[in-house]
Amino acid sequence: MARRDRYHFKEAGGFVVDATIKRGGEDAAFEIVPDPEVCVIFLKQHVGAPVQPLVGAGDTVVEGQKIGDSDEAMSVPVHAPVGGKVLRIVDAYHPVAGVPAPAVFIERSEDAALPVRLPAFEPGALDDTDRSELLAGVREAGIVGLGGAAFPAHVKLGMRDKVTRLVINAKESDPNVACDVRLKREKPADIVAGIQAMARLLGPNEIVFATRAEPGAFPELEARLARAGVTVAHIRPSYSVGSDKLLVKELFGLEVPCGSYPPDVGVVVHNVFTAYAVARALFAGEPLVSRGLTLISRQTGPLNLWVKVGTPLRHVLMHAGLDPTVYDRLAIASMLMGQSVPNPDVPTLKATAGICAFGPDEPSPYAKQLPCIRCGYCNLVCPVGIYPVLIMEAEKRGDVRRMKKLHAEDCIDCGLCSYVCPSAIKLTGHLRRAIRAVRQ
Amino acid sequence: MKHSAEVQYKMELSPHVHSGITKDALMLKTFALMCVPAVAAVFAMGTGALVHIALAVGTSLVCHFLVYFAELHATGSTSYPTPASPLVAGMIVGLSMPIAAPYYATAAVAALTMLLFKWLQGRVFGRKYINPAAASKVLLLVTFTLLAGLSEGLLFHPHHLRLDMWTAAGFDRAISFYDGRVGLPAIESLILWKDHGWIGGASGLAVLAVGIGAVLWLKLKWRIVMSLMVVMGTLSVLMALITGGSLAGRLAFHLFTGSVIFMGFFMATEPQSTPLTEGGQYVFGAALGLGTFFLQQLNVLGGSILVLVALNLLTPQLDRIGMHRSYGHGGDR
Numbered sequence: 001m002a003r004r005d006r007y008h009f010k011e012a013g014g015f016v017v018d019a020t021i022k023r024g025g026e027d028a029a030f031e032i033v034p035d036p037e038v039c040v041i042f043l044k045q046h047v048g049a050p051v052q053p054l055v056g057a058g059d060t061v062v063e064g065q066k067i068g069d070s071d072e073a074m075s076v077p078v079h080a081p082v083g084g085k086v087l088r089i090v091d092a093y094h095p096v097a098g099v100p101a102p103a104v105f106i107e108r109s110e111d112a113a114l115p116v117r118l119p120a121f122e123p124g125a126l127d128d129t130d131r132s133e134l135l136a137g138v139r140e141a142g143i144v145g146l147g148g149a150a151f152p153a154h155v156k157l158g159m160r161d162k163v164t165r166l167v168i169n170a171k172e173s174d175p176n177v178a179c180d181v182r183l184k185r186e187k188p189a190d191i192v193a194g195i196q197a198m199a200r201l202l203g204p205n206e207i208v209f210a211t212r213a214e215p216g217a218f219p220e221l222e223a224r225l226a227r228a229g230v231t232v233a234h235i236r237p238s239y240s241v242g243s244d245k246l247l248v249k250e251l252f253g254l255e256v257p258c259g260s261y262p263p264d265v266g267v268v269v270h271n272v273f274t275a276y277a278v279a280r281a282l283f284a285g286e287p288l289v290s291r292g293l294t295l296i297s298r299q300t301g302p303l304n305l306w307v308k309v310g311t312p313l314r315h316v317l318m319h320a321g322l323d324p325t326v327y328d329r330l331a332i333a334s335m336l337m338g339q340s341v342p343n344p345d346v347p348t349l350k351a352t353a354g355i356c357a358f359g360p361d362e363p364s365p366y367a368k369q370l371p372c373i374r375c376g377y378c379n380l381v382c383p384v385g386i387y388p389v390l391i392m393e394a395e396k397r398g399d400v401r402r403m404k405k406l407h408a409e410d411c412i413d414c415g416l417c418s419y420v421c422p423s424a425i426k427l428t429g430h431l432r433r434a435i436r437a438v439r440q
Numbered sequence: 441m442k443h444s445a446e447v448q449y450k451m452e453l454s455p456h457v458h459s460g461i462t463k464d465a466l467m468l469k470t471f472a473l474m475c476v477p478a479v480a481a482v483f484a485m486g487t488g489a490l491v492h493i494a495l496a497v498g499t500s501l502v503c504h505f506l507v508y509f510a511e512l513h514a515t516g517s518t519s520y521p522t523p524a525s526p527l528v529a530g531m532i533v534g535l536s537m538p539i540a541a542p543y544y545a546t547a548a549v550a551a552l553t554m555l556l557f558k559w560l561q562g563r564v565f566g567r568k569y570i571n572p573a574a575a576s577k578v579l580l581l582v583t584f585t586l587l588a589g590l591s592e593g594l595l596f597h598p599h600h601l602r603l604d605m606w607t608a609a610g611f612d613r614a615i616s617f618y619d620g621r622v623g624l625p626a627i628e629s630l631i632l633w634k635d636h637g638w639i640g641g642a643s644g645l646a647v648l649a650v651g652i653g654a655v656l657w658l659k660l661k662w663r664i665v666m667s668l669m670v671v672m673g674t675l676s677v678l679m680a681l682i683t684g685g686s687l688a689g690r691l692a693f694h695l696f697t698g699s700v701i702f703m704g705f706f707m708a709t710e711p712q713s714t715p716l717t718e719g720g721q722y723v724f725g726a727a728l729g730l731g732t733f734f735l736q737q738l739n740v741l742g743g744s745i746l747v748l749v750a751l752n753l754l755t756p757q758l759d760r761i762g763m764h765r766s767y768g769h770g771g772d773r
Contacts, residue, residue, distance in 0.1 A: 013659065015459065175457070245767065258768040329450050336455040343447050356456060364450070365458035371519075371562065373463060375711045380659060384767035390716060390759060407766045415455035422463040429453050 006212065009173065009239040013380030015420050017175055017239040017336075022294065025178025025302030030186060030292050032306045033319045035082045039310035040347040041067065041104045042094055046144040047151045048074030053104060059086045063115035064287050066140075067104055076142045076152045078104075081289040081308035083112020095332050095339050095346045096150075103347075106310075117285030123193050126200045131160075134201055134282060141281030142288045142350070147271030148174075148333055149244075150351040153278065156270065157201040159263045166204040167251060167262075168195055170211045170272035171235055173242030174334040177354045179292040180272050181213070182304045187276055188221035192228050194275030197282050202268060208251055209272075212237045239336065240383035243412050244269040258410060273353070288350055295320055296335075297327075297357040307348055313355060314344035322357060329358040336415035370423035378417035378427055384410050388417040392430040400437050408434035467524035469658055474531045474640075474706060476650045480633075481642035484622065485539045489639045493534035495543055496550040500530030503554035519562060529553050532573045535640025535702055538742060545580060552576035568712040570752040574703075574745040581746075605737045608685030615689050630692040638742065640706070641698015648696075651705030660709040663721035664728070668704045669695060671729030679737075699742040700732060707745070713752040719762010724751055 009017040044050035049072035055061055061080040069077040084107045091100035118140055121129050139154035147169060168191075172180040184191065199207055207230045215234060216222070225232055233251055241247055245256045247269060254265045262269050273291065280286040288309065295303045300320050307316055313332070317324045324330075324344035331338045332352050348355075358364075378388040386407050394402035408431060417427040481489040504526035511518040520526065533550045556579075557572035590601065599617075604610025618626040622633050631644050641647060655662040676690040695701060708714065708728055715721050731747030740746070751758075 018457075018459070021457075249767070255768050255770075257770070260768070325447050327449065329452060329456065331452075331454070331456045334454070335457045338454055338456065340449065340451045340453075340456075342449055342451055344449075358456065364452050364456070365460075366452070368521075370463055370521075371567070373711050374567075374714075374716060375466070375659070376661065376716050377461070377659065379716055385764055386766045387716060387763065406763075407769065410766055410768060413454075418455050419457070420459050420461055422461050422466050424458060424462075426453055426455075428455065432453075 006237055009175070009237045011238060011240055011381050011416060012383055013377065013420075015377070015381045015416070017416070017419065019175035019239070021296055021335075022176055022178045022302045025294055025296075025304065026181040026185065028178070028182065028302055028304045030179075030182060030304045030306045031319075033308070033311065033316055035108050035308055036311045036315040037108055038087065038312070039081050039106045039108065039308060040092055040312060040345075041078050041081065041106065041310040042092070042347070042349065043068045043078060043102045043104065044094070044097075045078060045150060045309075045350045046076050047149065048072065048076075048155075050102070051075055051077060053089050053102070055086050055089075055104065057086055057088050060084070060109075060112075061086060061106060062113045064118075064289060065116050066142075066287070067106075074152060074155060076139055076144055076154070077287075079142055079287040079289050080104075080106055081310050082106055082108040083115065084109035093342060093346055095341050095352075096349065098339065118281060118287060120285040121282050123196075123279075123283050126196060129200070131201055134197060137282050138201075138278055141277070141286070143274065143277045143281055144288070144350050145271055146273035146277060146291060146351055146353065147242075148337070148351050148353060150349070153270065153274055156263065156268050157198060157278075159268060160202050162263055162266060163202050163268045164205045164266040165252070165268070166195075166198055166202050166207045167247065167267055167269045168207070168209045168230075168272055168275055169242065169244070169247055169269050170209060170213075171238075171242045171247065172212065173237075173239045174336070174354060175239065176294060176296045176302075176335040176356055178294045178302050179304050179353060183273060183276055183292055184211075184213075184218045184221050188218065188224050190276050190279040191221065191272060192224040192230070193283060194277070194279035195225075195230060196228055197278050198270060198275060204268075207231065208233050210235050210247060210251060240414055240416060243383070243414065245412070246383055258407070291350065291352075293348065293353050293355060295355045295357070297322060298359060298362065309350050309352075310347045312345050312347050313341065316348070316355060317344060317357060326359060327357045328360045328362070329364065331356045331358070334415075336419060337413055366418070366424045366426050369425050372423055372425055375422060377420045377422065381416045381420045383414060383416065384412055386410055388427045388431060391434050392425075392427055395430045395434040395437065398437075403434045403438050409438050411435060464522050464524040466658060467528045470654065470706075471524070471527050471531055473650045473654050473657075474528070474535060477535060477640050477643060477647050477702065478531065480646040481535070481539075481639045484633050484642040485635045485639060488539055489642065491543060492537050492539070492541070492546045492639055493531065495546050496534030496537070497527060497530035499547045499550035500526040500533065500554050503551055503559075507555070507559050519559060526554060526558075529558060529572060532640075532706060533576070535638065536573055536577060536698075536707065536745070537639055538637060539635070539639055545584075549573070549576045549580055552579060568710075569755065570749050571707055571710045571713045571745075574707055574748045574752070577745050578749050600739045603739050605739065606683070608683040611683065611685050611693075612689065615693050627686075627688050627692045630696045638698025638702055640702035641696070641700075644692075644696030644698075644701050647698075647701045647705060651701070654705060654709075660705070661711070661714055661721050662709075663718060664708050664714060664725035665704045667722045667725030668700075668708060668729040668732075671726045672700060672733055675729070675733045694733060694736065699744045703732075703744045703748065704728075708748055713755060715755050715758040715762075717759055717762045718764050720755075720758035720760075722762065724755070724758055727751055
């Protein structure tokens with residue numbers, strides 16, 4: 001049962017997450033997806049306060065121009081991914097929030113002016129660069145955590161006083177995401193430059209690059225990391241260890257207390273793509289307007305694509321030679337944690353690392369849920385050690401006190417409980433409702 | 441190609457993929473494992489065992505299809521889409537019956553298991569609080585006892601009532617029953633091969649082997665079995681020391697009879713009616729061992745299911761104790 005290879009991730013309780021769907025993804029070079037006719041840029045693509053639009057309908061914008069910002073500390077600006085004209089600013093379906101949210105629609109123009117760039121720093125002179133300027137550069141580039149959390153990067157990078165360790169999460173533990181691995185192959189210099197910039201900001205005692213790759217899999221990157229004094233930690237193939245809190249435990253044996261975050265135990269975790277984005281922002285002046293992601297469908301297998309933020313999924317699918325109208329379900333981000341989208345006009349976000357297209361011959365495996373048999377598999381597999389089935393029972397009864405006692409709020413929404421459930425029960429839905437009930 | 445407005449995808453909560461582990465697969469694996477003690481029983485106990493097993497499985501399947509078609513006809517849907525679970529239920533009934541029980545009793549237990557304690561219990565309570573096979577057997581035992589006395593209540597093992605389990609001599613006389621019956625001394629017979637008692641316990645060693653296999657393969661609630669065995673073993677040793685009898689004999693009898701080892705692995709671990717918390721499972725197993733041991737001492741051999749059903753009813757309370765510590769909570773449980 002527990003086959004051990006790079007595509008069978010071992011989880012708690014002896015269960016295995018099958019990631020063979022992305023086999024071959026690391027060999028698929030990034031293809032640049034041409035800019036779409038119309039980009040849809042949400043004003044909130046991060047954890048924290050939304051931004052206010054800086055443009056209006058009819059305005060002309062150039063690629064890289066800041067089009068939304070906020071005075072709030074916990075916020076990052078958004079930028080125009082293409083040059084052209086602002087068509088409108090209206091509510092559109094937000095794929096993460098699941099509700100309509102304000103978005104800027106920009107029609108691409110062939111004769112737009114050249115992209116604008118942010119002030120760039122000299123990589124070789126990092127030690128002489130003022131840290132506050134670097135931090136402001138990261139913020140101005142609109143960088144968020146690109147592993148999926150979308151936490152403003154400058155906030156975490158500003159925690160110099162409490163942080164002693166910087167961890168770069170290159171585990172790529174989502175079963176459908178291969179773009180991080182590909183990035184390590186294609187952009188090693190930028191990744192290391194980004195890590196060095198982060199280190200300059202945080203001043204950690206230790207920098208750890210966590211990967212599930214075998215030693216020697218990325219010779220150029222490994223050589224650069226070694227020269228930069230970065231420790232490479234080869235972590236066991238596991239899906240759940242991709243979570244920041246669990247990675248901290250895996251690497252250092254530290255548990256992040258309930259209600260706290262890794263910086264509270266002196267660790268900052270950044271995704272490898274975030275490190276790359278930091279390098280591009282600080283040393284090339286590029287705001288975050290594009291990123292790599294992995295598209296997976298039965299027809300194409302895993303494809304690594306370089307896509308402008310705000311590109312409608314329809315455009316991405318069609319670039320890959322797929323007809324968006326023939327699919328039954330479309331999910332963004334992780335297959336285990338990501339959201340369904342209602343139609344192909346939904347755009348990518350900054351933190352969109354994956355797209356999964358499911359055809360009519362791939363119905364939801366949860367379509368026929370059976371009664372719970374209380375086998376306890378969900379408890380065995382839960383990486384944070386809560387009891388999903390007991391929480392589900394309490395949630396059905398509306399017993400908030402019991403849900404609190406069972407620490408429902410500790411759920412990290414990894415989806416493993418549902419994944420292993422023999423009755424195909426979506427426990428995640430019950431857990432989300434339980435979390436809401438506990439927090440109310 | 442359709443316009444965007446015309447394309448609507450199905451909206452699903454995550455996750456979007458599944459491991460492929462199914463309830464049916466678990467049931468069929470359980471059934472396959474139980475075939476080992478079933479085959480051993482047929483060799484050790486003869487065709488009578490085969491008839492009991494076939495009768496129990498057959499009755500379960502008949503009841504399943506009756507419910508299946510009745511539900512489909514009445515509501516358009518059914519509680520048990522496949523016969524995998526009834527197969528297991530039937531096999532458990534077959535293996536938990538004493539070889540001396542009349543065939544009608546086996547068929548009756550199987551029918552009660554399926555109709556009353558499996559289907560109706562699930563419909564009424566939304567979950568099975570008590571083990572269907574154990575509850576059916578208890579119901580039949582109580583009914584027989586009330587109607588025809590304790591000998592029938594013990595499912596036709598009246599000689600049990602004459603045993604004295606509290607003295608070394610009495611105990612030796614009890615297990616001497618097994619001496620030479622299958623060409624083996626009593627202790628070896630109890631462990632390896634016997635033609636008396638629960639059909640599922642014909643070979644205690646075979647049950648132990650497949651039980652361990654089930655723990656590893658199906659992730660059974662091993663804490664229940666372990667604490668049951670530890671308590672039974674400890675009490676056996678204590679009793680042997682107190683009475684001065686055979687230690688090996690005590691251990692072989694109290695650990696390897698079908699009502700202990702088969703019940704422990706394949707009935708006491710039934711998932712719906714047993715606790716989910718680790719501490720709850722330890723307490724459940726230990727209490728089961730304690731109760732079973734004293735019932736054995738009182739000559740209610742095979743009475744382990746009485747204790748099992750009683751403990752099943754305590755499962756909701758046991759689920760409130762002995763939770764393991766979750767991530768980030770120091771040691772606050």
